[in-house]
Amino acid sequence: MVAGPLPARSGPGKDRLRLWIRLLRASRTIEAELRERLKKEFNTTLPRFDVMAALYRAPEGMLMSDLSRFLLVSNGNVTGIVDRLVSEGLVARARRNGDRRTSMVRLTEEGSKAFAMIAAAHEGWIGELLDTVSEDEARRLTGMLNSFRSNWEGRE
């Protein structure tokens, strides 16, 4: 989804198609760079980072379904990633509240420390990778993307 079907020079909707293609190329370029650095510097992956980032925001823990909803990925997907993080000792499942179907997932002490270090580097990388975007431009772009998102969210 990086190329797009020969957008004709003009016509209704062509500008949106062009926008979509640019958006996708930008995020894929940055994503590839981040993935490579996460691997090289911390021997981890983007999905693991995503899960840890979500859990870091929720010290009390999250349900599996909260995680998958928040990260925009499927349920089964989260199961696998959390499994691996648990086996690495970075995340823990606690099956304690009344509902025995659910398990509260949270970062371990070790996971929290590890994440803090990775997150600091991550923020630096983003600043570096996006340094051709001025802070002001960044705010405006964010605003536009935000309004797209909030409009979109109510629809499905």
Added chain:
Amino acid sequence: MVAGPLPARSGPGKDRLRLWIRLLRASRTIEAELRERLKKEFNTTLPRFDVMAALYRAPEGMLMSDLSRFLLVSNGNVTGIVDRLVSEGLVARARRNGDRRTSMVRLTEEGSKAFAMIAAAHEGWIGELLDTVSEDEARRLTGMLNSFRSNWEGRE
């Protein structure tokens, strides 16, 4: 890479971090919707669509390495996707030019027809999914993303 590590309210680089998170969430949301529709309506996938889109632009064919460079994915990845497209009769490999290491990959007649249909639907979907973005706004956003991209490309 959809959440991001608790962006502090302010500070240097925070606006860029926020921008990155929005960018990623927007593209993931749209991507998920496209993937679902491609599956439901045409029983195909986003990676297959990407490869076919690239080949549609190059009737004379492309090398595997051209494909992987253009699509921003690894070599081995393209091999697998093309293998499946070949087995479905939508794509053909031609090992004909002087260099016997390379193979020219192109759409078959059937593949070209199939792609044209899917692409028409795809363009409509994008118009629909992005209809909260005005055409004017789309052009401005595209411009900003473009300048990011061209600045970035010279660097690595």
Added chain:
DNA sequence: GTATGAAACTTTAAGCTTGAAATATTTTTC
């Protein structure tokens, strides 16, 4: 209290993705 259905999660099969190693071919160097 027991059947019905809903909810939370896991498992499975198929496919996508990467980085690294392997293979085959061409080009360069001496």
Added chain:
DNA sequence: GAAAAATATTTCAAGCTTAAAGTTTCATAC
């Protein structure tokens, strides 16, 4: 022109991803 380096591609192992089907537990209705 043979050895070495470079290029184009494929193979491989590990992990990510989805949709669909399966399991367990909970809530509702009767």
